[in-house]
Amino acid sequence: MRAIKGFFLLFGLFCFSATASFAQTSAATAETQEVLEEAKTIKVKVKGVGCSRDIKAILNNVGSVIGVRTCETVKKGATTTFSVTFNPSVASEKAIYSAVEATPGCSNQTARPYKVKL
Numbered sequence: 001m002r003a004i005k006g007f008f009l010l011f012g013l014f015c016f017s018a019t020a021s022f023a024q025t026s027a028a029t030a031e032t033q034e035v036l037e038e039a040k041t042i043k044v045k046v047k048g049v050g051c052s053r054d055i056k057a058i059l060n061n062v063g064s065v066i067g068v069r070t071c072e073t074v075k076k077g078a079t080t081t082f083s084v085t086f087n088p089s090v091a092s093e094k095a096i097y098s099a100v101e102a103t104p105g106c107s108n109q110t111a112r113p114y115k116v117k118l
Contacts, residue, residue: 039069041085042093045117046100049080053106058082058114061103067091079117 044062049055055073062071062082067090075081084096097116105111 038087038089039085040088041083042096043074044082044084044096044100046080046082047078047115047117048113049076049078051106054114055080057106058100058103062096062099065091065095065099068096 046058049058055076058080059071059073059082062068062084065086067087068084069087070083070085072083073080074083082100086096100114100116101112103112103114105113
């Protein structure tokens with residue numbers, strides 16, 4: 001008789017924890033969906049990029065803007081294209097463009113060689 005009571009107790013505990021876990025997963029999915037709806041992705045074309053250190057410096061500088069979620073290189077070349085995903089209620093396109101143009105050059109730290117191509 002004790003074994004049967006123990007079994008039902010464990011089974012009930014398992015069902016309760018599975019339900020609680022499912023509820024947490026559903027809440028996390030709703031939060032993720034809300035975050036994704038707020039996100040905006042833009043393509044930023046930048047002139048003056050000469051090497052991979054330039055790209056890394058721009059990625060770091062744009063990534064440090066509050067509200068920017070991701071910054072990735074899409075196309076490398078004389079005019080390099082970056083894909084930037086950000087929360088428009090926190091960051092603006094103008095702030096992202098300013099961060100790009102405020103990035104110091106890798107060979108001359110006082111120069112600001114990068115220009116956003118609109």
